[in-house]
Amino acid sequence: GQNIDQPTEMTATEGAIVQINCTYQTSGFNGLFWYQQHAGEAPTFLSYNVLDGLEEKGRFSSFLSRSKGYSYLLLKELQMKDSASYLCAVKDSNYQLIWGAGTKLIIKP
Amino acid sequence: IAGITQAPTSQILAAGRRMTLRCTQDMRHNAMYWYRQDLGLGLRLIHYSNTAGTTGKGEVPDGYSVSRANTDDFPLTLASAVPSQTSVYFCASSETGTGGGEAFFGQGTRLTVV
Numbered sequence: 033g034q035n036i037d038q039p040t041e042m043t044a045t046e047g048a049i050v051q052i053n054c055t056y057q058t059s060g061f062n063g064l065f066w067y068q069q070h071a072g073e074a075p076t077f078l079s080y081n082v083l084d085g086l087e088e089k090g091r092f093s094s095f096l097s098r099s100k101g102y103s104y105l106l107l108k109e110l111q112m113k114d115s116a117s118y119l120c121a122v123k124d125s126n127y128q129l130i131w132g133a134g135t136k137l138i139i140k141p
Numbered sequence: 142i143a144g145i146t147q148a149p150t151s152q153i154l155a156a157g158r159r160m161t162l163r164c165t166q167d168m169r170h171n172a173m174y175w176y177r178q179d180l181g182l183g184l185r186l187i188h189y190s191n192t193a194g195t196t197g198k199g200e201v202p203d204g205y206s207v208s209r210a211n212t213d214d215f216p217l218t219l220a221s222a223v224p225s226q227t228s229v230y231f232c233a234s235s236e237t238g239t240g241g242g243e244a245f246f247g248q249g250t251r252l253t254v255v
């Protein structure tokens with residue numbers, strides 16, 4: 033079966049750096065996405081990786097290793113507004129998105 | 142900029158009743174999707190449409206139907222609601238069904254079946 037694994041919850045301190053990991057086992061691979069979802073709101077797009085390596089976008093970076101079935105989202109200079117759930121999703125061989133259950137990130141002052 | 146709009150935002154529905162969740166996008170995206178989101182689970186695909194006039198089944202299609210008569214609208218119908226269909230429903234769209242384009246989500250419909 034297809035599976036996306038990410039930690040259920042993480043806690044970090046304002047101003048610090050946090051890394052959210054995602055491992056996947058899917059039938060085929062056509063890219064990996066990270067989304068942010070604040071409580072009670074819709075998911076919003078953060079990043080897309082289809083080739084190995086690091087993609088940097090401001091305070092957020094995303095890394096992909098296809099051979100290891102692994103990605104991480106790195107958030108720097110954490111702000112209170114970064115408290116949210118972070119969803120990892122992979123497009124499989126049929127171009128359908130397979131979603132992880134999300135990682136709830138709690139930021140403490 | 143409207144993007145993608147869902148209606149209603151929330152609904153309490155008696156079991157056995159029929160219900161249609163509406164979804165409209167103004168981005169001229171070819172692909173549209175319906176997901177349900179339940180606590181502790183990832184988003185699960187119910188039905189999708191890669192282009193107007195075509196639809197396909199996702200991971201959890203039973204009890205739901207969709208239609209795609211035009212590019213903009215993608216309604217989801219529960220023919221006879223059951224309590225297990227209590228969930229938050231998200232409609233999404235992307236420029237194409239393939240490729241790396243991200244999906245844009247509506248604000249969600251919180252449905253409670255009692």
